[in-house]
Amino acid sequence: METTDPNRSDPRGDERGEWPGMWSAARPGGEIRPEEPPVDAARLRRQLEDSIPDAEEEPLVRPAMARLVQDQGDLLIELLEGFGDRRELLEWQQRVVIHTLGQLEDEWYAEISCNAAAISRLLGREWGPADAPEPYVARETRRGLAANSLLPAFHGALEAFRWTAVERVDHLDDEHDGDAPEPITPDRQEYPGMRPELGQLAEQQERTLVSFLDGFDSEDELLVWSQQLQSATYAEISAHAAAEPYFERPLRQYLVRTEADARARFVRRSWAAEFLLPAFNRAADALADRAAEVTAAEVPEQSGGSSSIS
Numbered sequence: 001m002e003t004t005d006p007n008r009s010d011p012r013g014d015e016r017g018e019w020p021g022m023w024s025a026a027r028p029g030g031e032i033r034p035e036e037p038p039v040d041a042a043r044l045r046r047q048l049e050d051s052i053p054d055a056e057e058e059p060l061v062r063p064a065m066a067r068l069v070q071d072q073g074d075l076l077i078e079l080l081e082g083f084g085d086r087r088e089l090l091e092w093q094q095r096v097v098i099h100t101l102g103q104l105e106d107e108w109y110a111e112i113s114c115n116a117a118a119i120s121r122l123l124g125r126e127w128g129p130a131d132a133p134e135p136y137v138a139r140e141t142r143r144g145l146a147a148n149s150l151l152p153a154f155h156g157a158l159e160a161f162r163w164t165a166v167e168r169v170d171h172l173d174d175e176h177d178g179d180a181p182e183p184i185t186p187d188r189q190e191y192p193g194m195r196p197e198l199g200q201l202a203e204q205q206e207r208t209l210v211s212f213l214d215g216f217d218s219e220d221e222l223l224v225w226s227q228q229l230q231s232a233t234y235a236e237i238s239a240h241a242a243a244e245p246y247f248e249r250p251l252r253q254y255l256v257r258t259e260a261d262a263r264a265r266f267v268r269r270s271w272a273a274e275f276l277l278p279a280f281n282r283a284a285d286a287l288a289d290r291a292a293e294v295t296a297a298e299v300p301e302q303s304g305g306s307s308s309i310s
Contacts, residue, residue, distance in 0.1 A: 007272050036136065039081050048073040064195070068161060071099045071146060072154045079146050082124050082138065086269050087213055089113050089122055093277055094209050096150070098202045103156035104277035104283025108149060113273040160288060201234070205280045208232040211277065213268055222246055229276075234286055237279035245271070 004283045051073075052066050075096055083089045093109050112118050116128035121141040125133040133141070208229055226242050245255055254267040 019302065026125075036139065039139070040082050041077055042075045044080070045074075046076070065158065065161065068158065069098065072157070075099055076146055076154075079122075079142055080139075080144060080151060083122050085123065086113060086119055087265075089119065090213070090269060090272055090277070091206075091209065093207055093273075094280060097152075097205065097277065097280045097284050098198060099157070100150075100153040101157040101160060101288035103153040103160070103284070104149065104280045104281060106281050109277035109281065110273045112145070113277075113294060114270055130305075135210070138199075157288075190223050195209060198284075198287060201232070201283060204228075204232040205283075209272060209280075212255075212272055215268065219246065219252070219256055222252070222255055229279075232283070233279040234278075234283040236282035236286065237275065240242075241279070244275075 002164045048070065052070055075092070078092055083092065090113055093113060096104070112122070116130040118141075120127040120130035121138045122145075124133065124135065124138040208225070210226055216225065223246055226246060228241050229237060245251055251267065251271065254261070254264040
């Protein structure tokens with residue numbers, strides 16, 4: 001199990017489990033319900049699906065908006081459920097980058113995933129110097145994070161996105177010749193916001209993050225990764241930061257040939273939160289209003305296969 005570096009105190013949290021900007025109804029004066037049942041994710045996802053109009057019954061005028069809203073809802077439900085470990089949290093944050101279109105502050109990513117108090121509440125267990133939270137405290141903290149950070153970022157993304165989403169009204173044209181166009185079903189679209197370039201960026205960022213968290217077999221692999229990093233961040237990471245993993249020997253020793261080392265995992269995850277995710281965030285922000293919209297249905301997954309990250 002990963003813990004914080006025992007030789008380095010966490011500047012953002014302490015044993016009391018507080019961190020700047022934390023909000024929770026479980027704090028003094030808030031209303032709490034300690035006996036709440038576990039989060040019913042399946043029910044929440046049905047609620048999300050029911051909130052989006054059925055494209056088969058009534059074709060959507062701006063289906064790209066519906067796709068973005070659906071993806072954002074999935075991220076919200078994942079947050080309410082909590083996370084298994086810090087790596088899962090980082091991978092979730094990478095998806096947040098894409099589906100908020102870079103609307104969160106760069107510092108938010110490290111404030112959450114480099115802070116012992118925040119991590120312990122998002123994982124629902126002891127982590128580093130932070131004690132295991134009471135279940136209702138962990139749940140209310142996740143709700144507070146959703147209300148204070150995620151929902152405003154979703155709002156900002158939709159505000160920036162709404163008028164660039166293509167208006168599709170052919171089905172309303174009484175003079176349209178031939179058969180009515182096929183309805184566009186948002187959940188069958190391949191790309192985030194129906195934008196191929198945004199989808200490509202998401203894939204590049206996912207691969208870049210996974211490779212870094214896994215570590216490298218040699219310094220040569222690390223250098224090739226550093227070159228690929230420029231594409232995954234659209235050159236939004238500084239040249240110094242991109243070269244730092246190689247030239248900073250104390251850092252490099254935790255990146256190469258140290259996969260099974262708990263301290264190395266801690267260092268890699270901390271560096272990803274401090275440098276990778278903010279650069280990813282700036283890239284998504286830069287790309288958001290420049291990517292073109294297309295219709296591209298997803299290819300159904302083959303049975304027995306999975307592209308998820310464990």
